[in-house]
Amino acid sequence: MMTVKLVIVGSGAGGVMAAVEARKNDKDADIVMLTKEKHFTYSPCAMPFLIGGEIKKEDDIIVFNEKFFSSMNIKLVREVEVKSINTAEKLVEYEDKEKNKKKEGYDRLILATGSYAFIPPIEGLDKEKFFTLKNLDGCEGIISESNRILKERSGAGALIVGGGLIGLEGAFALKKKGFNVLVVEASPKILPAMLDREMTEKVKEYIEGQGIRVMTGSLLKRVEKGRALIAANQGDINEDYDMLLIAAGTRPDTKLARDAGIKVDRGIVVDGRMRTSVEDVYACGDCAEFRGVLGEVTPMIGTFAFRSGKTAGANAAGGEASLDIALNTAITKLGGMMVASVGATGEAAEKGGINAVSSSFTSSSRSEYYPGGTPMTVRLVCTKEGLLLGAQIIGFEEVLGRINLMALAIQNRISIKDISNLENAYAPPLSPIDEPLSVAAGLCLKRLSLQLK
Amino acid sequence: MMTVKLVIVGSGAGGVMAAVEARKNDKDADIVMLTKEKHFTYSPCAMPFLIGGEIKKEDDIIVFNEKFFSSMNIKLVREVEVKSINTAEKLVEYEDKEKNKKKEGYDRLILATGSYAFIPPIEGLDKEKFFTLKNLDGCEGIISESNRILKERSGAGALIVGGGLIGLEGAFALKKKGFNVLVVEASPKILPAMLDREMTEKVKEYIEGQGIRVMTGSLLKRVEKGRALIAANQGDINEDYDMLLIAAGTRPDTKLARDAGIKVDRGIVVDGRMRTSVEDVYACGDCAEFRGVLGEVTPMIGTFAFRSGKTAGANAAGGEASLDIALNTAITKLGGMMVASVGATGEAAEKGGINAVSSSFTSSSRSEYYPGGTPMTVRLVCTKEGLLLGAQIIGFEEVLGRINLMALAIQNRISIKDISNLENAYAPPLSPIDEPLSVAAGLCLKRLSLQLK
Numbered sequence: 024m025m026t027v028k029l030v031i032v033g034s035g036a037g038g039v040m041a042a043v044e045a046r047k048n049d050k051d052a053d054i055v056m057l058t059k060e061k062h063f064t065y066s067p068c069a070m071p072f073l074i075g076g077e078i079k080k081e082d083d084i085i086v087f088n089e090k091f092f093s094s095m096n097i098k099l100v101r102e103v104e105v106k107s108i109n110t111a112e113k114l115v116e117y118e119d120k121e122k123n124k125k126k127e128g129y130d131r132l133i134l135a136t137g138s139y140a141f142i143p144p145i146e147g148l149d150k151e152k153f154f155t156l157k158n159l160d161g162c163e164g165i166i167s168e169s170n171r172i173l174k175e176r177s178g179a180g181a182l183i184v185g186g187g188l189i190g191l192e193g194a195f196a197l198k199k200k201g202f203n204v205l206v207v208e209a210s211p212k213i214l215p216a217m218l219d220r221e222m223t224e225k226v227k228e229y230i231e232g233q234g235i236r237v238m239t240g241s242l243l244k245r246v247e248k249g250r251a252l253i254a255a256n257q258g259d260i261n262e263d264y265d266m267l268l269i270a271a272g273t274r275p276d277t278k279l280a281r282d283a284g285i286k287v288d289r290g291i292v293v294d295g296r297m298r299t300s301v302e303d304v305y306a307c308g309d310c311a312e313f314r315g316v317l318g319e320v321t322p323m324i325g326t327f328a329f330r331s332g333k334t335a336g337a338n339a340a341g342g343e344a345s346l347d348i349a350l351n352t353a354i355t356k357l358g359g360m361m362v363a364s365v366g367a368t369g370e371a372a373e374k375g376g377i378n379a380v381s382s383s384f385t386s387s388s389r390s391e392y393y394p395g396g397t398p399m400t401v402r403l404v405c406t407k408e409g410l411l412l413g414a415q416i417i418g419f420e421e422v423l424g425r426i427n428l429m430a431l432a433i434q435n436r437i438s439i440k441d442i443s444n445l446e447n448a449y450a451p452p453l454s455p456i457d458e459p460l461s462v463a464a465g466l467c468l469k470r471l472s473l474q475l476k
Numbered sequence: 477m478m479t480v481k482l483v484i485v486g487s488g489a490g491g492v493m494a495a496v497e498a499r500k501n502d503k504d505a506d507i508v509m510l511t512k513e514k515h516f517t518y519s520p521c522a523m524p525f526l527i528g529g530e531i532k533k534e535d536d537i538i539v540f541n542e543k544f545f546s547s548m549n550i551k552l553v554r555e556v557e558v559k560s561i562n563t564a565e566k567l568v569e570y571e572d573k574e575k576n577k578k579k580e581g582y583d584r585l586i587l588a589t590g591s592y593a594f595i596p597p598i599e600g601l602d603k604e605k606f607f608t609l610k611n612l613d614g615c616e617g618i619i620s621e622s623n624r625i626l627k628e629r630s631g632a633g634a635l636i637v638g639g640g641l642i643g644l645e646g647a648f649a650l651k652k653k654g655f656n657v658l659v660v661e662a663s664p665k666i667l668p669a670m671l672d673r674e675m676t677e678k679v680k681e682y683i684e685g686q687g688i689r690v691m692t693g694s695l696l697k698r699v700e701k702g703r704a705l706i707a708a709n710q711g712d713i714n715e716d717y718d719m720l721l722i723a724a725g726t727r728p729d730t731k732l733a734r735d736a737g738i739k740v741d742r743g744i745v746v747d748g749r750m751r752t753s754v755e756d757v758y759a760c761g762d763c764a765e766f767r768g769v770l771g772e773v774t775p776m777i778g779t780f781a782f783r784s785g786k787t788a789g790a791n792a793a794g795g796e797a798s799l800d801i802a803l804n805t806a807i808t809k810l811g812g813m814m815v816a817s818v819g820a821t822g823e824a825a826e827k828g829g830i831n832a833v834s835s836s837f838t839s840s841s842r843s844e845y846y847p848g849g850t851p852m853t854v855r856l857v858c859t860k861e862g863l864l865l866g867a868q869i870i871g872f873e874e875v876l877g878r879i880n881l882m883a884l885a886i887q888n889r890i891s892i893k894d895i896s897n898l899e900n901a902y903a904p905p906l907s908p909i910d911e912p913l914s915v916a917a918g919l920c921l922k923r924l925s926l927q928l929k
Contacts, residue, residue: 036909069845069904077905083845326902329909347897354901363901392522392536424877426901427911428884434899437888444800446887448807448816448879449779451522452530456489456782458880 027052029339030115030127032105032279033135034058035067036325037308039087040332041133042097045340052340055098055127057105057117062159063088068325070162071189074169075196081159108132108283110301131303131339134280134291135332138273138309138323143184143209146245153246153267156193165193165268172265173201180205182251182264184243186213188355190270194235195357197266205236205262207243207253209271217353217364221383222402222415226362233358275310275321288312290321295345297335305339307331313349316366316412316433317375322349352430359419363426366413366433369404378407380474382466386459388420390451401425403463409439409471414460421453425460439464439471480505482792483568483580485558485732486588487511488520489778490761492540493785494586495550498793505793507550508580510570514555515612516541521778523615524642527622528649534612561585561736563754584756584792587733587744588785591726591762591776596637596662599698606699606720609646618646618721625718626654633658635704635717637696639666641808643723647688648810650719658689658715660696660706662724670806670817674836675855675868679815686811728763728774741765743774748798750788758792760784766802769819769865769886770828775802805883812872816879819866819886822857831860833927835919839912841873843904854878856916862892862924867913874906878913892917892924 029045029052031038042054064087072078092099103125105117115127140155142148154165172179181197183190186208198204206213212223213230227237238255245252251262275290286292286300290312297305308328312321327349337344354363369381381404389396399418405411414429416422432442443465447458482498482505484491495507517540525531545552556578558570568580593608595601607618625632634650636643639661651657659666665676666683680690691708698705704715728743739745739753743765750758761781765774780802790797807816822834834857840849852871858864867882869875885895896918900911 066843066845066904068902069843072846072904077847078845086845324902325909326899329902330899348899350899352899352901354903354906356903356905361906365899365901390519390522392519392531392539393525394530421874421876423874423901423906424879424881426877427898428877428881430899430901431881431884431890431895434897435888435890435894437884441888442884444887445880446779446783446801446803446805446818446883448805448818448876448883449521449777449782450807450809451519451525452809453807453814453876456778 027340028128028130029054029133030129031056031133031135032115033137033308034060034064034099034101035135035137035308036064036328037137037332037335038133038135039064040329041135041305041307041336041339043095044333044336044342044344046095046097048337048340048342054096055100057100057103057115057127059102059104060158061102063092063099065159066325067158070156070159071192071196073162074165074193075199081163105279108279110283110285110304113303129303131305133335133339134299134304134306134310135308136276136279136310138275140269141272141274142269143243143271145184145243147247151246151267153269155269156189157273169197169200169202169266176265177201178203179265180263181266181268182207182243182262183268183270185270185272186237186239187216187270187272188214188353190268191230191357192355193268193270194230195233197268198233198235202266205238205264207241208237208239209242211240213237213239214362217362217368218415219369219381219402222400222417225400225417226357226360229360230357273309273323275312275323277310280306280310288319295347296338297331297346298338305335307335313346315349315351317371317377320349320351322351324351324353326352348434350430350433352426354423354426361416361418361422363416363422364414365426365430366411367404368413368415369402372404372412377412379404379412380407380467380470382463382470384459384463384466386455386457386462388418389453390455393451399459401459401463403429403439403442403460403467405439405467407471407474409468410436411439411442428460439467443468480793481581481583482507482586483582484509484586484588485568486590486761487513487517487552487554488588488590488761489517489781490590490785490788491586491588492517493782494588494758494760494789494792496548497786497789497795497797499548499550501790501793501795509550509552510556510558510568510580511552511554512557513611516545516552518612519778520611523609523612524645524649526615527618527646528652534616558732561732563736563738563757566756582756584758586788586792587752587757587759587763588761589729589732589763591728593722594725594727595722596696596724598637598696600700604699604720606722608722609642610726622650622653622655622719629718630654631656632718633716634719634721635660635696635715636721636723638723638725639690639692640669640723640725641667641806643721644683644810645808646721646723647683648686650721651686651688655719658691658717660694661690661692662695664693666690666692667815670815670821671868672822672834672855675853675870678853678870679810679813682813683810726762726776728765728776730763733759733763741772748800749791750784750799751791758788760788766799768802768804770824770830773802773804775804777804777806779805801887803883803886805879807876807879814869814871814875816869816875817867818879818883819864820857821866821868822855825857825865830865832857832865833860833920833923835916835923837912837916837919839908839915841871842906843908846904852912854912854916856882856892856895856913856920858892858920860924860927862921863889864892864895881913892920896921
């Protein structure tokens, strides 16, 4: 039998999991990974905590190191730029650090090219120093620059463009370091992809209570020498800053695929086995577009990279694996508050033309009489037929398992009725006797039955 | 239309939820509750925390007070003893505190007679002072007696018979008060109904690390004037104690039903609508027997009382509600450790003649590189066909949502494969990227595929 040659472009979670799974499926495959990164594979999700100081050393977040790659017999080629793919001849052309042109032939190719930070059009930005939190180099830059600034002046100003997950995690990290933080978000709500308006307001209130300023519906129009002009709700305002972080979202990196004639929409289009439109070429992770609850989505989160990477790797190495749907199950910890979401928001469903019903419910995380309980709000979104479309949870304990519970329900098409019938566990220090998710499901049922009348 | 007369025997969670749900379904029903309790409805699950001092006042655990009953127009008759039921004439006969004989006619009757503490045969016990943690009177007795003892001598000895949920929660409460605690459990493992041997060993180790002595496979044979004779693994030993707590399990209180000719097995036999064998008589809560994962069970836990009570109340008041299965989803907090279980253990499945497969997996509760992670062990039990039968979880954070996730999976017949495919949420401070339950499900799958080969 001939040895299979597998080339993987990208060494993030998607690429590495593809390599690992390929190795599991084929002990003899010749696996080559090409990456522009100078670092071994690290966890990008950990970067805000490296800035905030919860994690002490950069080395700690290297999750797959040199030893790992050699033990798995995966050839990792770092600091190279892949220039083009010739799918007819099955060749990848790339340049090394010294601009030497090189080629690598493949039997199967996996594109795990990731995503890049979207930089919105801001007047004067090209002349100003700014940071993104997209890779470890950027993270290192933020840490050294912020140390320099704060040494000069504590309470210096950090301006963050973007109130999504990364922007807010960055805001808490910089606040913790000692900055005076202002977050400017263009859309009318923070975490717009994760939460409906009513939920997002609770998060905003908490964040502001933690001493972080948040301006929604506001646009950074111009920057010049540490002074920003912001078009806010109440009119234009000027804001001085010492540090500028752009976290206005990410976009799938699809250039290579597009140039090679591989089908690309917002991301590289893949099927359930992570196959692209071209034979023997797979894609996974942030660069891929996949079916979501309301149509095609570009998840660009770690868990999808992990899962789609495993799927691509298995299939590319002759195995069998597939994904059904991407739910964008996500959670973040902002100070003490946990914010989680899965599937579609009510507002997204409405925008998608779906006649959905949503219900929220707030209770204590513990029995009312047990001390130390904290408020927990859950919100469920379901179809007219009572099928769960999405869930949102805000709380200070026991949020993770609950959002996973909702993910399992959506993945397995479990109805709102079944969720309301959940036989939950109960102990006064750990939960109310009536599970908040079941109560919210019951409220959805009630609304549905009223609609039917 | 005639007013329906509904009589409920018992004012615990089952009885009250039945009354509440009956009221929801029938605004005009004449609802009478007869109870031997002198207290309004309290949370028995809260009693260990009243002893331990986490909850300060007895009043705090009264979850349905006088005002509640009057606002719901439910007539609560306390401190009465129901003597008999005449199902032919639809009459309940009872005695009040002054032994006056009384009668109450009914259109529908709900038996929520609860359970009683099982007292094992121990020589000399009848001459000794001992306590049970079955009701608020017993709890008050424990608190005043332990205050008295500890005032005289700190580090006094508390001997607890039974290493189940109540015994262990009682052990932590008495330890917290200042007792030197010894738990004696007859079966070879603690929490025998909840955990397989391998899991139970981890809990035992933790409990012992907290300074509580635990003797499994040991029997309290004799007590005399504060001295106990225990038949232990290593032979008979003598142990002095100042306080004796019997927590050797509970039994459904079925006497009334049995005497009235209602079908009783280990508990009062009910169908999915909580109907007994006699028309217009329902049963719910601790006194009822219901179908479980491996056959009939007597759940005797708060959540079943809550759910079966609601079901009985709805049906008795002309509504429609039913339960499918009782999973015995349960969780407890012992010191900092959370122990949870749902469905059948591997050992119970084996005993039931089922060819089950079990897998355990231990990981950190957070990303490996994120500080403050704690060990979490999960164990799944599934059928040869890959259907989940049960799950057990031990950890120090985020256990509740995970056991509920497993409950939803069993209730909705979700396969091990689907659990391994769960799209879990991930954030370094809150979870590993690979959900432990999914990893354990993958291990089960691997075992199953090896069995097939």
